[in-house]
Amino acid sequence: MSSPSTVLNKEEYQHGYHFPDQSIFKTRRGLDEEIIRAISGQKKEPEWMLDFRLKAYEAFRQKSMPNWGADLSRIDFDNIYYYAKPTEEQKRTWEDVPEDIKETFDRIGIPEAEKKFLAGVGAQYDSEVVYHNLKEELEKQGVVFCSPEEAVQNHPDLVRKYFGTVIPYRDNKFAALNSAVWSGGSFVYVPPGIRVDIPLQAYFRINSENFGQFERTLIIADEGSFVHYVEGCTAPVYTTDSLHSAVVEIIALEGARVRYSTIQNWSGDVYNLVTKRAFAYKNATVEWVDGNLGSKRTMKYPSVFLKEEGAHGEILSIAFAGQGQEQDTGGKVFHLADNTSSVITSKSISKDGGVSSYRGMIKVHPGRKNIRSRVVCDALLLDEKSVSNTYPYMEIASEDVTMEHEASVSKISDDQLFYLQSRGFTEEEAAAMIVNGFLDPLVKELPMEYAVELNRLIELQMEGSVG
């Protein structure tokens, strides 16, 4: 245990990579009001945000753990560091990053700037220039793209109006926890009628607050605007933090369209418990593309509340569960208004005894008219030990609903493997091609470079898995 007498310690960085002579501020293990005040103080937050955090902390203490989904009983809240901030002087250089990690980045073929960001290199990059140019471009259009910390300081009106409105701090235990200790993430505001042509990629913001375990993202797309936000990265996220609990809120005002893409690949000991929810107003569209690889347990169900007429929600979910992993993912759509439509597509892959569960909810409020919804869940099992579950909940309190639901479970067949092997591919390559083929209809929906990365990641996941 680190010294309990002070809340903030300057101590050797002991986790993740070893970077000698570098220090970070971190709170002691465990959570109490004092630590929350310290986090808020570090960020020089106004009183209203501190109040929000404290109320959230109270809710976190009162809320019970979810009694469904993945087994979370081994999470020890008292043994977690809730806040760690790199010091100003901290400079990790690319040379410090272990070779095997660099090699993984190379094999995935990710851009240089992103590599360095992923490795936690907090010094200078080429991409800073890119980011600054991008930022100037965006500022001209009135688009705000910054950390939530900066937003609290510079755009308090927007933050106070929307922060915590889509996902209230008392929504669930992990949303409460995030609300109490959030740090890092993104804040995006797109003014009315503005189309942001290039996807906003989180890694452009590498020189601002680092992304952490409790990141917080808020995206507001004003009337008739469009934005595609790409979160994080597809590369392995190297962390020894055992709990990742993010909150993402999206507000798509009338006629706006927001697409949010993320593919995460956490290390195998991480509990990945994320709350993602969007409000779609009149004729607005929200699309979630959510890929989950790695982690020990993932629970993540991106949701769309179709609040006004003509709103449309789409959720594409990809899950890959390997040995010892449980991916409990899916999506939820709430049809609160007439003439609303939704599509949920889920593809899951289980291998080496991994468990993939699709958990979805379609809810149609009483008397809503002309509702359309389509849910497709396909599961692929790579061996006899692996498991796929489907929990498609539906609460439909209206007659005027067109509802489609398709589910399939398939297995890689020996015939398919042999066919490809006999064309010159190794057994591993053959299996990876079949898995990528299974995902192909979904991957087509991803931005090009993302699709390529996902394909390579699947191939990495498949290495040594067949035999």
Add this chain to the structure above:
Amino acid sequence: MLLEIKNLTASVEGKPILKGVDFSLDAGQTHAIMGPNGSGKSTLANILMGNPEYEVTGGSLLWNGTDLLGLEPHERALAGLFLSYQYPVEIPGLTVGKFLKRAAETRLEGEENLNVGSYLKEIRENMEFLEMDRNFINRYLNTGFSGGEKKRMEILQMLMFKPRLAILDETDSGLDIDALRVVSRGVNRLKGPGFSSIIITHYQRILDYVKPDRVHVLYDGRIVESGGPELVNELEKKGYEWIKKQVRGEVSHEQSVHSA
């Protein structure tokens, strides 16, 4: 000798299928293996390609003098073997284009890079030659293809990979006469000193288009008759009953010798 099979015995799920096959083939030759259903023709094809569901219980398989049984299926493919399947497998989500490109890449040597432009051109030419729609390149491999389309896809792969030995396992079955003509044209296109083929078939009709140098009759796990192209006509006239009778006759003859 390109391929030399000696006293090969094999079984499927414990049941003996091949009971001592002897067979050899020189580079540049076309051999036909004919025989009634259940005689072991497909088993032989699968064993040549290394399908793990078929168990070799004895004998030897030599490829250019090296032991084929020591090679994995993909190594056999890269060494120049190709099997055109009787029932090609569907691979949903894998486009024909991506599949052919990846397959070409596995065949590159050392630092060589695939010239995607000219490779694509070659695919298109071959598709045209096989009277296939260009859009096939964007379709998922064999997925939703008709029987004839699947066979053409097999031949397209053969033309692209240019194997040293192609084994065509009942490629003619289920094909109408036009498709049969197109498929045969594909085989004939590759014919030359560096290309050999084994045409496995139940019927003679593909052999009207692809002329074999040698013809073998496989029956009950053994090659019971070998000869020149004229054997095809003889079989056509007399039918497989003739072979069956002849084999039975031989057996009774052997028995009578032993009992004497």
